[in-house]
Amino acid sequence: DSVSKVARLLYTNSGVSILALGTNGLQRLWKWSRSEQNPTGKATASVTPQHWQPNSGLLMTNDVPENPEGTIPCIALSKNDSYVMSACGGKVSLFNMMTFKVMTTFMPPPPASTFLAFHPQDNNIIAIGMEDSTIHIYNVRVDEVKT
Template sequence: MGGAILALAFNAVHKLWKWQTSDGKATSSVPPQLWQPPNGILMTNDISDTRLECAVPCFALSKNDSYLLSTSGGKFSLFNITTFKVKSKLKGHQNRVTGLTFSTVLNVLVSSGADVQLCVWSMDGWEMHTRKFLYIPHGRESSSPLAPTGVQFHQDQIHVLAVHETQIAIYEAPRLDCLMQWFPPESSGSVTDATYSCVGQLIFASIKDGSVCVLTATTLQLRSRITPAAYIPLNPRVYPVVIAAHPSEPNQFAIGLTDGGVHVIEPPESGGSWCVAPPLKSSVGPSVNSAAGSG
């Protein structure tokens, strides 16, 4: 938001801090102040049917930060960020919601859930536009019936990156046509997280065996595979669970590990960009790539 910090607490209550500066911008010289509207209303998610220990809280802000779409694992609610008033409650997923992303170009919201379903909601009236289930081939079934599905819009605000432990997939909104899928090698384990690079040309994906795969965003071709030995001591219990792209360096990213460590990774200085791996054969169909090789 530029001049504020918005947080979602474990008890499903949102907290908003604002900087009391002349220009309203964030600064390290002045501490932010916890803010509430005059009526004292708190933005609180509906957790009546939610087991908090199994919840995956997440939220997304609309264009100009006018509205907040949030969930603490169950139903998700639309709040007016100025008054904290609940405008609407959207229903469509069969299980807990685990991902939200807005497109200001298409004027839609895409949500994802543990029901391996993607839903597109129109921001004009907040009605459901489309819904699709992830295609999971036989033999690639999830190890958990409640595995989360994450979503992220590309910079073009049309293509959606869907991240599930079984795969990475690219969809085109608002119809949610599946353009391509990528599956990690079965010997490597499941996908733990993935994200677009800051310019949208690459996808960084973390895998449960400790490796990190760098993919070309337009084709899901494997460009490089970073082995766990390159950044952590050999320890089968430590692996990355979250990954974030640098906001201005397109080849740099950070990973958070199960042991609490955080590593920032970039290509070797000699190259400056991630190398291209050998061509890979499709294992399921023309729109699917299998990560059988390494860079």
């Protein structure tokens, strides 16, 4: 089934774009631009956001298991909007939001991750909830997972 549904949706913390995670593992970014109709350039219902991609043409894509039934897509955005972490039943991927480059991938299933959260004061600390009810803490700086 090549049809992808939006599985997760979130606004960036700055309020100028929206990020969608599809069931196929692909993330898409839409940005609002400053214009006469939208002088602030922030999210608004009166102006449609534009799909945005870096000039490199890179896509933010997660690995998806062969049988994605029952997987729980998850996504989290760093407080400074610089990084997005996501998973769709496969490994967890950390992406740079400006370039869409993969910074790192880690924690191949099983168990699969079901929820991701950046620490509110430190973008290098990420909590990962797992399908087996365990929680792991990942430190980006030292590329280390604590259980």
